[in-house]
Amino acid sequence: MSAPAQTGAKPPAPLEAVAGAFLARYEARPDRDIAREQAAELFRTGGLPGAREEAWHYTTLRPLADAVFDPPAADPGELLAGLPEIAAPRLVFAQGRFRADLSTVPSGISVRTGAPAWGGLARPAIEKLVALNTMLAEDGADIEVADGVDAGTLVLASLATGGAFHPRHAIRLGTGARLTLVEVNLGAGAYLNNPVFSVSVAEDATLVHLRIQNESPGAFHLSTLYAEVGARGTYDSFLLSLGGRLARVEVHARLAGEKSAAHLNAAQLLGGGQHADFTTVVAHDAPATTSRQTVKSVLTGRSRGVFQGKIEVSRHAQKTDGYQMNQALLLSGEAEIDSKPQLEIYADDVKCSHGATVGELDPDQLFYLRSRGVPEAQARSILVRAFLDETLDPIAHEAAREAMEGMISAWWDGQMGKEGAAP
């Protein structure tokens, strides 16, 4: 049997057209070097991630094909005022470009900007969005805290008004160093923010990474972070994800040194037609390492939340302690949560657990509050906040936590406005 002859070329699939546009943008760049050329080759053959890949089963980038990004404004204007009030130095990027005029210089921290901070951990050959980032990255922050230095708090802000940008950040903490990094993503209009982070935490060092994803309702936020933690070191992260039209935050953490720890906690608050995906891979690659993941999802409207958490325990990672929990609160009949835990264990003396729950607000709790005089809308708000408490309460940085509380309240008020008294 012979295949019928093809007459005329088929139009490219929608996402191929998007990939083509990114490639064209790359071809026009004057600063193509070997690393970028290799990434471009990977992207040329691999394209954007699609549903055929297991890691992208629940999230499709298809909406990118219909998106028209706004022309970026020269001045991020009011967005700056939306930054949390945190008394700390800040590095501000607008459209992925460092803005010295909006930033303050930290002390005790070495910061370089003006070029992508490649770091050593990213895998463009595996993660397609990282190939895209590598091909098109223009700027980023190279943040380094020297051995033994407690560098306090640093704010890393992304402000966006349009366009597509691919920041590339590297964070390195020396032996025994400490830093609280408050990452804030804000914006207005339609745009794509595709950052990649390479995070190295040396022995006995602690990085607290508080991540606020409060992009504009028209935005795409596709973030990939790689972390590697040395002996007795801790990568302690919390993600608050409440913005964006389509958001995916992917974290690959490798516990490389004995007794190292990773906390990948998150709260997802979604409404309307929002889609947010939190995908984690924790590799326990040394003995007596610990990972903790508590992910809480609050879903209203037709929104869809995704949590994919994978725990890999290598043969020599005995005494591994891994815990993973996803709890979802569905406040409408049309919202959906997809929760996928995965354990891959090759050591024999480990403690790993995972769980998932899905539910609605408890009518008994609601009645109890109302019987005490609390109006229904306020009672719901109190119970939603209570649901999130387990992830918010451990945040030691008070100003950052208060800023997040404010965003959660504003989010809730917005949902109430959209959907009436009972979202």
Added chain:
Amino acid sequence: MLEIKGLTARVEDKEILKGIDLVVPDGEVHAIMGPNGSGKSTLSYVLSGRDGYQVTGGTATFDGQDLLALAPEQRAAAGLFLAFQYPVELPGVNNANFLRTALNAIRRARGEAELDAVQFLKLARTEIKRLSMADDMLKRNVNVGFSGGEKKRNEVLQMAILRPRIAILDETDSGLDIDALKIVSDGVNALRAPDFSALVITHYQRLLDYIVPDRVHVLYKGRIIRSGGPELALALEATGYASVIAEAA
């Protein structure tokens, strides 16, 4: 004044209240006694507005206001308080915040000024002391990890702070040891005033030794089959419900 006339209600397909007539004048404490399944808790939930309890007939008014037309929070603002038989746990909700939110919601609904954190804490600490409760009760999450007795005391604390005009105590004595029973009763008695009334629902006479009622009503199969003074409770204790039920039959 609470006035209930010909009140009938069902839960799912089952008629539980079959015509309740009851008047509780201001300043009086009435007890409702009855065997299990007589409709005592249903009456308390119908009066406080819980979902799932369908009123099929009759009326219930408080100071002439139609209670049954109000949302639960509006009933609370009107001065109604239900002390739960099984107080609900609220993980992630701090007890002090809960109490202050409730108090201020009620004050707001009544057009009164809200209390700030300092004013509230002063009030709460006074009441906590009076109820012999541990100070850390305010810092803990609402009813989470509380013993049965602590939960009931927390109900009375809420009542003391919210200052209702009519309180329904749904088997507040269940699960209390004698010391806790005394403390809880003292808490209720402290509220007794010409403009406060209470409906004390209980299975046993024991509680009524401490909270002495003006009237006692016997509820059986959804109807009040007998009413009398405090001596009725003593008679019930001596002879059991059977004789009263037999008399009414």
